[in-house]
Amino acid sequence: MAGASVELVSSVKCFNGFQKVYKHVSKELNCSMNFSLYEPVKANPEEKFPVLFYLSGLTCTEQNFIQKSGFQRFASEKKLIVVGPDTSPRGCNLPGDSERWDFGVSAGCYLDALMEPWSKNYRMYSYVTKELTQLIKDNFPNTGKFGIFGHSMGGHGAMVIGLRNPDLFLSLSAFAPICNPTQTEWGKDVAFKNYLGEENRAKWNIYDSTEVIKSYDGPERNILVDQGDDDEFLNTILLPQNLKAAADSNPKVKVNLRMHPGFNHSYFFISTFMADHIEHHAKILNA
Amino acid sequence: TSSVVEDNTKVELVSSDKCFNGYQKIYKHWSKETKCTMKFSIYIPLQLHAEEKFNAIFFLSGVMCNEQNFIFKTGFQRYASDERIIFIGPDTSPRNVDLPGDRDSWVFGRSAGWYLDSTCEPWRTNYRMYSYITRELPEIIRQNFPITGKFGMCGHSMGGNGAIVCSLRNPTLFQTLSVLAPSCNPTSWGDELIYIPYLGAENRELWKQYDALEVAKAYKGPPKKILADCGSEDEYLHLLLPDKLTEVALVNRNVEVELHMREEYNHSYFFVASFIEKHIKYHAKALGTVNENVTC
Numbered sequence: 239m240a241g242a243s244v245e246l247v248s249s250v251k252c253f254n255g256f257q258k259v260y261k262h263v264s265k266e267l268n269c270s271m272n273f274s275l276y277e278p279v280k281a282n283p284e285e286k287f288p289v290l291f292y293l294s295g296l297t298c299t300e301q302n303f304i305q306k307s308g309f310q311r312f313a314s315e316k317k318l319i320v321v322g323p324d325t326s327p328r329g330c331n332l333p334g335d336s337e338r339w340d341f342g343v344s345a346g347c348y349l350d351a352l353m354e355p356w357s358k359n360y361r362m363y364s365y366v367t368k369e370l371t372q373l374i375k376d377n378f379p380n381t382g383k384f385g386i387f388g389h390s391m392g393g394h395g396a397m398v399i400g401l402r403n404p405d406l407f408l409s410l411s412a413f414a415p416i417c418n419p420t421q422t423e424w425g426k427d428v429a430f431k432n433y434l435g436e437e438n439r440a441k442w443n444i445y446d447s448t449e450v451i452k453s454y455d456g457p458e459r460n461i462l463v464d465q466g467d468d469d470e471f472l473n474t475i476l477l478p479q480n481l482k483a484a485a486d487s488n489p490k491v492k493v494n495l496r497m498h499p500g501f502n503h504s505y506f507f508i509s510t511f512m513a514d515h516i517e518h519h520a521k522i523l524n525a
Numbered sequence: 526t527s528s529v530v531e532d533n534t535k536v537e538l539v540s541s542d543k544c545f546n547g548y549q550k551i552y553k554h555w556s557k558e559t560k561c562t563m564k565f566s567i568y569i570p571l572q573l574h575a576e577e578k579f580n581a582i583f584f585l586s587g588v589m590c591n592e593q594n595f596i597f598k599t600g601f602q603r604y605a606s607d608e609r610i611i612f613i614g615p616d617t618s619p620r621n622v623d624l625p626g627d628r629d630s631w632v633f634g635r636s637a638g639w640y641l642d643s644t645c646e647p648w649r650t651n652y653r654m655y656s657y658i659t660r661e662l663p664e665i666i667r668q669n670f671p672i673t674g675k676f677g678m679c680g681h682s683m684g685g686n687g688a689i690v691c692s693l694r695n696p697t698l699f700q701t702l703s704v705l706a707p708s709c710n711p712t713s714w715g716d717e718l719i720y721i722p723y724l725g726a727e728n729r730e731l732w733k734q735y736d737a738l739e740v741a742k743a744y745k746g747p748p749k750k751i752l753a754d755c756g757s758e759d760e761y762l763h764l765l766l767p768d769k770l771t772e773v774a775l776v777n778r779n780v781e782v783e784l785h786m787r788e789e790y791n792h793s794y795f796f797v798a799s800f801i802e803k804h805i806k807y808h809a810k811a812l813g814t815v816n817e818n819v820t821c
Contacts (some may be wrong), residue, residue, distance in 0.1 A: 250791055250793055250795045250796075250801070251756070251758070251789045251790045251791065251795065251796070252795035252796075253798075253801055257795055297635065305597065305598050305794065306597045306598065308600030308603065308798065310795070310798070310799075311798075311799075337750070367621070369777065453706050466543070468543070500543040501543045502542055502543065504542050506543065506544035506549055506602070507542075507543070507544075508540040509544065509545075509603070510543075510544055510545050510602075510603075511599060
């Protein structure tokens with residue numbers, strides 16, 4: 239079989255499937271990477287499954303999602319493979335990569351960096367869209383139908399990647415996503431400034447889902463977004479109202495933004511609405 | 526009468542996160558049993574009206590855990606919310622108490638209190654998890670939270686042994702009982718590691734009071750059922766010994782054991798998450814049929 243190989247790190251039965259973790263050497267990131275993969279039990283040896291990619295937020299590894307979100311029950315019921323990549327390259331030891339919780343290690347932002355010293359390793363956009371999808375196609379029993387979702391920085395990543403690759407990712411949703419990073423202090427002064435550079439301002443918008451929606455002209459997209467109204471990051475970093483406004487002006491993009499009283503940014507929030515998101519994806523991917 | 530400090534059941538909120546139709550909270554308090562500050566988690570469904578009260582389940586965790594693991598790794602809140610039941614998750618040992626040797630073994634000391642009252646130095650002052658769980662914490666819950674007074678008990682691994690011991694020794698307090706991958710007979714392997722340091726080599730009769738199998742053998746209370754699930758690929762099966770529990774039920778008519786071995790599951794929280802719904806539904810239904818525990 240052609241394609242890069244993966245090595246099984248662990249496999250544990252969970253509901254009617256197996257929660258696995260794999261590792262591989264990434265060409266895009268130039269380092270060894272882990273990813274989680276939940277695989278339902280096959281009803282017959284020929285069975286193939288749609289694949290849902292989940293992108294995690296700042297400070298996460300490939301472990302948080304599989305331990306804390308409670309998704310496996312629904313992935314098992316709907317018979318979906320769910321893949322959870324890590325949030326940045328690992329072990330690169332670049333100067334400045336561990337000084338902030340919102341930049342560098344565990345904060346790859348799902349973009350391809352243009353500035354030194356990040357550009358050689360911090361290529362999470364290409365990692366997810368080109369390398370990981372190919373790896374899954376080559377190594378796991380998949381139908382070829384992919385969806386993508388995520389939380390926070392991963393919500394940002396899922397929407398940018400999903401909107402820019404509509405033929406690759408057929409379904410799209412997000413939990414408390416960072417919707418308009420180019421309008422936040424974090425984006426302007428830290429993440430985009432350091433990864434992409436001030437001199438490359440013209441290239442920032444392709445990594446901002448609100449901006450991507452404004453110029454989007456592809457197949458119709460239907461994005462489910464759940465957001466807690468007691469979220470500590472709501473007005474400083476997330477800005478879902480900007481996403482909704484952009485979608486309301488573009489007939490090709492529908493954003494179903496559901497605000498939930500009393501919920502915050504945590505995995506307690508994610509787990510509460512996980513069933514709805516899996517259902518959203520399963521309807522499209524199993525069709 | 527006791528002093529105000531001795532009877533202090535005051536608790537302080539540490540965190541509160543909305544989860545399903547309720548709140549996952551963590552409280553801390555000074556424990557008179559463990560003589561240190563202890564934390565516990567409590568999941569409280571939203572009250573439909575101000576007078577509403579809930580039945581409550583204690584979940585006892587295994588070695589190496591604290592009050593965090595259960596609330597993040599089992600997904601139980603979905604079912605506690607549906608069944609409208611309070612869930613309390615105590616810690617597994619005294620905290621911030623530094624004693625020599627308390628971190629030498631992952632089955633002893635910190636995060637491994639084994640839900641017993643130690644009689645040996647230097648553990649006996651603080652390592653009183655049996656009294657903490659069966660006397661102090663239920664009273665704290667009664668004083669501070671909207672409960673009916675009906676309690677059930679559930680536990681995983683070391684917490685499975687703890688749940689069986691606490692529930693069978695206090696059958697009218699903890700009326701329903703279920704366990705996941707339970708440690709059923711720890712005195713059969715834990716004499717050097719656990720029982721000699723906590724309870725002393727000369728007092729083997731006392732050990733039996735903290736061993737699920739021994740307590741079940743000697744049990745003479747009202748008929749009690751133990752619902753148990755265990756993975757067939759559990760890496761600790763040779764220490765857990767769940768089959769021994771089913772054997773007791775054959776000779777002691779006061780104890781009924783319903784044990785399910787689950788194909789391919791292991792000891793982890795992935796296993797607990799896969800079966801916690803069944804356990805919660807069991808407690809909810811069973812507690813609905815028992816009378817309220819009348820306590821002072």
